[in-house]
Amino acid sequence: MTIEEIRKILPTLPESPGCYKYIGQDGTIIYVGKAKNLRRRVSSYFQRDVQSSKTRLLVRQIRGIEYVVVGTEAEALILENALIKEHQPRYNILLKDDKTYPEVVIRHEPFPRIRVERRPKQDGSQRFGPYPSAGMAHAAVDMVRDLYPIRTCDLDLSPEKIAQGKYKECLQYHIKKCKAPCIGLQTLADYEQNVREIASLLRGNLRDVIELYRGEMLRLSEELRFEEAQIYKERLQYLENYQVKHTVAPHHIHNVDVFSFEEDEDGATYVNFMHLTQGMVTQVYTLEYRSLLEGETREELFASAITELRQRFASRAKELILPFDPGWQDDPSVTITIPQRGDKKKLLELSERNVRQYKLDKYKRAERLNPDQRLMQIVTELKELLHLDKLPLHIECFDNSNIQGSDPVAACVVFKRGRPSKKDYRKFNIRSVEGPDDYASMREVVTRRYKRMKEAEEVLPDLILADGGKGQVGAIREALLSLELEIPVAGLVKDERHRTSALLYGDEFLREIPIRHHSPVFRLLEQIQAEVHRFAITFHRDKRSKSQLDSRLDYIKGIGPKAKEALIHHFRSVQGISSASLEELTTAVGPAKARIIYTAFHPEV
Incomplete structure (x- = not known):
């Protein structure tokens, strides 16, 4: 790439x-x-x-x-x-x-200590984290020590040492931060029960602790003990940040493969693979997999993909986390887990999020790298929506514009293969219609357009759109019938917000075909409608401005056709001429005529 x-x-x-x-x-x-x-x-x-x-x-x-x-x-x-x-x-x-990130470690020893370490030894100690910052790791340890009387000393509390009676209680015992297991005042069983609860907290089960801290903060605030309440507020903020999972998975999830499965309407299968080592994602890959066997089930596809991915990455994981049981039996020593909750369920959801993102990105990238392919899909959808005989690769759309019948004009925009073809756009001055008759104007314009194309043997459109309802569609059909042409005609039906909401189409009886908002076909039709409306309005505005300009310049003595043409070319509108300075007018038509025009528009000068 x-x-x-x-x-x-x-x-x-x-x-x-x-x-x-x-x-x-x-x-x-x-x-x-x-x-x-x-x-x-x-x-x-x-x-x-x-x-x-x-x-x-x-x-x-x-x-x-x-x-x-x-x-x-x-x-x-x-x-x-x-x-x-x-x-x-x-x-x-x-x-x-x-440097590596800090972890909270419950040491593997009698009466375990709880420490923050960056390089914990592989000695059977329980490890939690890593944490994005040392502050968060220490906040977790402070939380534990607030709630449980855990020792902080470095003494060897083996049964033999305690039995010798060499130790003495310290300050932590007297301030009720420790129960003095060093002198036998706390049993090992009681201490280990505390350790099990602490491990549960460190795995993220913090709701009760958060509620406890919040209650203490509010109580102290009501008692006007604001400095103590501030301490609990800071702890609460740390805990709420800590509650958001800071590890991809706990360390005990080791040497595990996670697979997720997704399908699309085209028959493609997507399988995401993640390998975890000590809670860390070390390999991630998404495979697009297509069956080579007719009638192969999703379970068989999934099992084949698992085998291929494990062989590709030489995985020897002894546990597979899967969304459903595919009947995979390549290695009977491997455990299959289909989690319903907990850390493994979150890992599966992470894998599913990645496989869905991969599938979405595939379509987006295809559209970016090959936009014609995407546009052809949209044109195909439009063909199926209207049940046309062939793809509407060439679409033309008409719109009229006038103000109470004055300066009537019409416009035709052309889209080829889903894209505007501006070199083929056409403007029409209405010649044969008096007054505001949109249907007669449409018949005239369509007749002129396709009579000329038929005589010149040009390629006719595959679909004609009218920016209007039944009357406009009927007028176009009448014009085509007079020319003995058979071209499908549909109308763009608008809602109360003047947005395309449906197509009016039918061979014998017109019916509304609804279009799902924000669908690709909807966006294409909305683009066509906006483009023909813009083109018609711009043409009508230019013509009206020119006619107004002509009529006003006609009454200025000494300004002939050539001067008027130069003014129109230079300033585009009567507003531009009337607001121009004497110097700007001089640039367009010379000093003599400029003085005449400037005086005509500014008689007070």
Whole structure:
């Protein structure tokens, strides 16, 4: 994919948080980044006035873009860190001293301590996070210590050491922040029950704690103890931020594959694959899969796609998280999980969000890179809507314009293959109709238009549209009948807001065919209606202005046809001439005539 092609598809990117990956010439990942808004962030790299030489060098190497949609900016930050460490892209500036994000660790030891650590050891300790900032990690630990009497000391509290009686209670015991397990005043069973509840909180079950803090804040405020209430307010803010999931998944979800499944009307199947290691997404890929066997079920398709993706990425995961059971049995040692709630359900929803986004982007990108294909689909939909014999590749639309019969005109706009063909637009002065008779005007214009085309053996339209109702459609049909032409004719029916709402069509009896608002066909017809109305009104305004100008200039002695023509060409309207300065008029017709015209329009001077 070239840089210009990439620029075309940038507007199709989602405006969601996520991580983006730039793919180089050889298919490797050369850069990973995070974004609160993927479309805005990625587009910023491809602006033509980028100042950074490093960014310009990076952009020249990009041949493709992949991205993963996540729920929050915090998740994007954590996922970016994992992807950088996994792929080590050439253009990423790795964090100095291999900095990593903080985690909350419940140590694997008697009477476990709870700490914030950046590089926890793989020793069986429970790990929660990582967190986007140390402040949030410490806030989680502070919350735990507010609610539970957990020790903060570094003592070895093995049963043997406690039995020796070498320890003495500390200040934390006296201020009721610890129950002094060091001297046997708290049993291991009681302490471990607290640890289990703490682990539940750290996994995100915070509702009760938030309500408790909010109640304390309100109580202290009512008692006018504002400094203490402020402490609870700050804790509450931390907790509400923390409540938004800061990890893609808990660390215990390890070596797991997640697959989601989506279909479209064209028979294509889309399967998203995510591999997780210690709660981190390390691989993401969406496969468009088409069955080679007639009558293959969705379960069989899904099972085939799972097998192909696991082989492609050499996955040895022992658990698959799936939306439904496809009957996949390639490896009986692998566990199939179809989650209904909890962390695994959220992972499945993340995968489903990405597969739906991929399917949506496919259509958007196809439209950007090959707009003719999309327009042909719209034209095909219009053919099916009206049950036409052939595709309406050539559409012409007529509209009349007059004010109480004065200066009557008509306009014809032409659309070919769904696009306006402005070189084929035509303007008509009404010749044979006296007064405001729209139907007679339409018969005249259509007769003139297609009589000339028939005599010149030009290609006739596949469909004619009238910007009006039954009378306009009938007038066009009468004109075509007099010319012995058979061209389908439909009327654009408007609603109370003067917007296209239906098509008036039928072989013998006209009937309204409703059009779904904001559908592609609706937008095409709305564009045709707006274009013919604009073209007709502009022509009528120009003609009216010219006739007014002619009549006023006719009464100015000394201004002949050539001067009038020069004035019309230069100023376009009577308003332009009347408001022009003497110098501007001199530029158009010379000083003598300019003085005459200026005096005629400004007699007080």
